[in-house]
Amino acid sequence: MDEIGFPQEGVSAPKDMAQQDGAYRVLARKYRPQTFEDLVGQEPMVQTLENAFDTGRIAQAWMLTGVRGVGKTTTARILARGLNYEVPGVSDKPTVRLEQEGSHCKAIMEGRHVDVIEMDAASHTGISDIREITDAARYRPATARYKVYIIDEVHMLSNAAFNGLLKTLEEPPEHVKFIFATTEIRKVPVTVLSRCQRFDLRRIEQPKLVGLLRRISDAERIEITDEALTLIARAGEGSARDSLSLLDQAMAHGAGAIQADDVRGMLGLADRARVIDLFEYVMSGNIAGAMDELAAQYTVGADPAVVLTDLADFTHLVTRLKIVPKAGDDVSVTETERVRGHEFAEKLSMRLLSRTWQILLKGVHEVQSAPKPLAAADMVLVRLAYAADLPDPGEALALLRSGGAVPAGGGAPVSQGGGSGGGQQGGGPRAAQSHAQNPALSAPVAAVAGGRPRLEAITGGAAQAAPQPMTYAAPQETPEPTAPAFTLANLRDCAALASEKRDIPMKVAIMRQMRLVKFEPGRIEVQPTEDAPADIVGEFGRKLTEWTGTRWIVSVSRNQGRPTIHEEEEANQEQMLSDARSHPTVAALLGKFPGAKVVDVRVQESEDEDAELADPLLNEALGDDDPDEI
Incomplete structure (x- = not known):
């Protein structure tokens, strides 16, 4: 597939790409980079290759990975050009300094050199295609220094194809180099990755992308505002190809001078200032105003899902400004976003911003899948306003x-x-x-x-509606608050206190992981069980002090402690079961029903312990009409 090139300076249409037949050539192909200096945003990779070429440490295979449109295939061609760079009488070795066109450069960059073979793995996935490569790799290049195989979308190869490539990839002939490109690096077997030098091509930063679009639009003599370029770069999400495709579309849509409103209408975006107004409506709880603003943006062509996405982006910006105030100095942040974002950051709590982000993140997916996106977006705003x-x-x-x-x-x-x-x-x-x-x-x-x-508006001042009395629970006569008094006499009391405080993990730890050695007011000695966490004793002491308002010291004792509360309860239950089984009445009942067993014993609070035995059904089951004879 075609990747996008990113010229840095002196952008102009290459002479060899002139439109000889009058057909229009899209910007993504017309301004494809030709040298390493033309690549935008990939400086670490270029530096590594430059050092490798200068020292002669040239790898046998490279793996280029990254998102769409960052220049993977273009970089592969430029790398093949650098490997085979040759200018008679000037340069005859691999280099990244491609100041002038070499003997093989034009054919390589046009994809028609006999010794630089490009293969699309998406349409050549089988072992037979790899077998052709391994068989041809034994022969020396026809004219160039290296025979270079460029395999695009390499993750599409079958398992058999990958296995067939391994041996040649590990020990290729000296005259063979492999360059792989993929957007799905996780689908490439580790056995292949371990034989390659990997380069992760990064997304292009927005300021650099805006600069690239400005240079290309100037070269094309297109009048376009900086705000419009920023909108295009933001929509491109770090991909130069996507951004240039959008610029192409904007040139056709604007039919002259391109303004920010033209780009918004083309992309279905909302005005950033109006998005901030919508954010203020929501954060102040003004549901009616928020829904009216969303409807107004929808009327002028804004996509509800995009509006919510912009709201999420502004929420993220406000959160960053709250944590790192210098985040507003980024050139991609407009003056309106910077000023109003700082105002919101001072007034909104981190909990509210976090909750807003979570609701918007879920709401965007709901709107995208909803049969009526505007109605779904309205409900998301209602949820946000009440959540505020x-x-x-x-x-x-x-x-x-x-x-x-x-x-x-x-x-x-x-x-x-x-x-x-x-x-x-x-x-x-x-x-x-x-x-x-x-x-x-x-x-x-x-x-x-x-x-x-x-x-009440977020900026303070009078409420938007007339104040009304608050709703409270019925007043009660309560004494002056005093420090709570807790009487703790044993571990069971501590477990009950943990249950009252709704700290279930600590209650379980007290009952199952602590053997009591000594209990005194303010001091407890326990022997933790083998499965107890290392810090459970210290945590127990801290929470007792916090709950009671009195200092408690809980220490670990080397002496053998009593069984845990859970062990005591299990022993008591087992004793009760044993006593029940040995009771003459229960034994007689078990004898009447073979296979029956006692599974639980519950203590009745009735004063007459034998009242239940007078049940006629029980007497009938035992086969005796007189309960006194049982």
């Missing part, structure tokens, strides 16, 4: 403990929207105290009354 107001489990528990109840609509009863200068909402002193104790609640929130949200 939802406290996480820890916050909800803190609110409930502080006396406030989470409203029925899902909003958290907090005091303000999070930004500096944010206006106060209703909620009383308990909600304000909860907000002060939980900085994570500084995200924009909505108080819900009657199932409809009352929203």
Whole structure:
């Protein structure tokens, strides 16, 4: 397949690619690179090859891998040209410095040299095709220095073909070189990879891709704005071929000077400023405004899935700005994104951004597979707007403990929207105290009354609707909060406390992995079982101190401890089963039903232990009409 070339400087259509018959030649082929200097974004690979050629350490095979359109096949041809570079009286050895056209260069780059054989593995997958290569490899090249085999999409070869190639690939004749290209490196057997030098061709960075598109558009005398080029480069996702194909399409679509709006309409993109406005609507909980904005973007041609993808990209940008403020200095970030992104980063919590990212990531796939994408995107925005107001489990528990109840609509009863200068909402002193104790609640929130949200703008100030009273649980007479008092007398009490704190792993560890040696107030000595984690004792002490508010020291003892709680319970249960089996009534019942067995014993709380034996059905089963004679 054709790969894209990336000229760096002085871009112009190569003379040998002139349109002799008047047919149009797409940009991806017209500006295909001819030398290593023309490759964009692959400097590490070029440096490695240059050092190898200068020192004479030339490998027998290379594996070029990367995503579509980064120049794998083009690089293979340039590498074959460098291996066979020859200029009479100037150069007669392999080199990466291809300043002038050599004797074999034109034929190699056009794919018609007799000693540079290109094979598409997608259409030549069998062992017979590889057998032709191995048989021909024994003969020396006709005119060039090396006989070079370029196998594109090598992962498409069959297992038999790979196996047939191994021996020749491991010990090829001195005059034979192999160059493989693939987009699916994981499908290539390790036995083949171990015999090759591997080069991972990277995606082209967006600034370099924009520069490449600018040079080509100038060479083509096309008027196009920098913003339009940025949109094309962003849509190309690091692939020069995709980007040049989109530039070709934009040239046909614009029919003259190409503006950013032309590219947006062609690609179904939304204006970045409008995407940020949509993000603000969602983060402030303004569902109606968010749905109207999405509908307006859809009317002018924006794809709902693309809009959600742009929302996810902006969420990622805000998250990066919150962690690394210098991320806004990237040239690919517009001034609007930089300024407003910093504002959002200061006001939104990391928990909210993470939750937004997860919902959008799932929502994009839902919209792409939905029969009505716009309706699916609306529902994703509704989910986002309500999620912006939802406290996480820890916050909800803190609110409930502080006396406030989470409203029925899902909003958290907090005091303000999070930004500096944010206006106060209703909620009383308990909600304000909860907000002060939980900085994570500084995200924009909505108080819900009657199932409809009352929203406060993310930037602070007055709410968009008239304030309404918050909904709380019925007030209760509670004493002043005091430090909780826990009385722990043994490990069973500790296990009960862990259960109350909903720490099930620690409860299981206490019951099954600790043998008690000594128990005193504030100090416990245990002997861990063999399967206990190494840090379980220290973790037990830390959690006891945290739960009780009193310092507890838990240490490991070398003395033999008592059986674990679980072992004691099992022994007690086994004893109860044994006693039950030996009971005369149970023994008589087991005798009446061959194969029956006692599997469990439950202690009845009734004062009359023999009341159950008076059941007529039991008497009938035992074959006796008088229960007193049993």
